[in-house]
Amino acid sequence: MKKYKLTESEEKFAELIWKNEPIGSGDLVKLCEKEMNWKKSTTYTVLKKLCEKGIFQNENPVVSSLITKDAYYAKQSIYFVEDTFGGSLPKFLTAFMGGRKLSKHQAEELKKLIDEHKEV
Structure with missing residues (x-):
């Protein structure tokens, strides 16, 4: 697409x-x-x-x-991060969090997601 x-x-x-x-x-x-x-x-x-x-x-x-629908919106999310934050996921997450705290469960989910997708 x-x-x-x-x-x-x-x-x-x-x-x-x-x-x-x-x-x-x-x-x-x-x-x-x-x-x-x-x-x-x-x-x-x-x-x-x-x-x-x-x-x-x-x-x-x-x-x-x-x-x-999910594939379309996934692509749009990637384009948004690329266009707005220079492709930097950490910069996007920092802006998205806006000083909010993650629950223990949310933090664990993110850690698991990072581990599954990090380069080896």
Whole structure:
């Protein structure tokens, strides 16, 4: 997937697809009309754009994802840390913590995660 940030409306649209996939494109049009007050043309325009970006596919006319919601947001998190903190996870965590304390359980979970992912 290319580096791509969804707009607020694209994100809401993507959430509808992820929640309901696989979904017929006609059913998606009806859902978008109900949930987002979109016309058929708007739904198909945005769907085409996100298909071109490699996030979804529309085949036989069934819409499904090419990447999962979790994978998309994981990539966005990586881009955020790279763009905002120069790729430094410690700088990100310091800013994220903002002086807060971790519970003993949270600290243990982080230690375990670090051990599982550190280079040897």
